[in-house]
Amino acid sequence: MKIIKSLLAGASLALVASVSQAATSGNTLATVDPEADRLALQSYFQKRFPKVAVSDYVNGIYALDAPSREQWQEIEEFPPYEFDVEEGEELFNTPFANGNSYADCFDNGGIGIRQNFPRWDEGQGQIVTLELAINQCREANGEKALGWKKGKIAKVSAYMAYTSRDNVFDLQIPNDEAKAAYLDGKQSFYARRGQLNMSCANCHVAGANILIRADLPGPTLGHVTHFPVFRSKWGELGTLQRRYGGCQKNVRGTPQKTQGEKFRNLEFFQTYMSNGLVVNGPGARK
């Protein structure tokens, strides 16, 4: 009887807790509060993993799972992305045919600026990711745009991230249009999709550090800080949006367009959630 009572008490508390944690507003432009969202998400992870410092979330799943962290630290002794960063630096410094270079397109010559992306661009009226800015720079200088997911664009992005290490993300939402983009990204993050009926949050909020077959999904907090990443599965460097597409395929959904509005807004939302954390890209992941 005592066991039954305990189970009943546990069940009632779990029900109450789940209700009290779910949001009932924040789904309209009038009610959405990005800063409250960010703090709530941090608080959620702090409650679940009280021994993990918020600053350690930049290390993804390796902040939560000690055995994985041990393996990763060994990988980081000879970082698999090292040559890519070097190649990215070379690409970054190679002048375009017109004599300009990437440095001419960015603040501070493109050095140490990763933390400012993605950002709301007033002139364009849209969110601009670092990879989009790289390709816009190329096209403005008469060069062909690079493929979005891997190869040269990931290498240039990796180099730019590398020069930004330890800089703190502090994305701004300057107006209602930017807030609408944030809200759209937030909705994308929490909306279930695909035949498996799963959202980003299923794996990377509620499912963080819980086995899905043999994999441990990382927490969304700090997710974006270490991109682009060299993934062992890929055997090469890839961008965040390459991963987005992979995730959507994993839940048997047709992937949305790389660097399309939906993915850029999603990246904006996810990065805003990591405001206050530092850039530590590029990273190495399984």
Add this chain to the structure above:
Amino acid sequence: MNKTISLVAALMMVSAGVSAQSFDEAFNAQRAMYGKGHSFTFEGQTYTTDHPEEVAAAVEANADNAAKLLAAAKDQHAQVAAVDFGWTLTKNLLKASAKALASGDFRKSMDISAQAQYHARMGMVQYHQSQKEWVMAVPE
């Protein structure tokens, strides 16, 4: 105190237990247990576990019917693709159905079209549901 907690918990469990099962819940449970072609009773009425697309495909297998079903499946797929909520298998199912139709295997084509249309329809259901419910997953 313990008694109070137990009472609250028991009331919550009981209220959850007696809440009526919707038709969709009953259908999905029966379908999951028995697959298609099974009969079950819900609130005094008898139903089968067939999806509407399977019912539509249960007609004479001929070129005309197969072509109509494929067109309907493509139309449904276009709707879900327009809202960016398509499922990965649907395109290949549509291709397989078209191939079967071209080779004269009308029954196969119709069965695959039914499956493709079901996927596309469920993608739309998921789209509408996620528009309403996504906020419930946000930690507060």
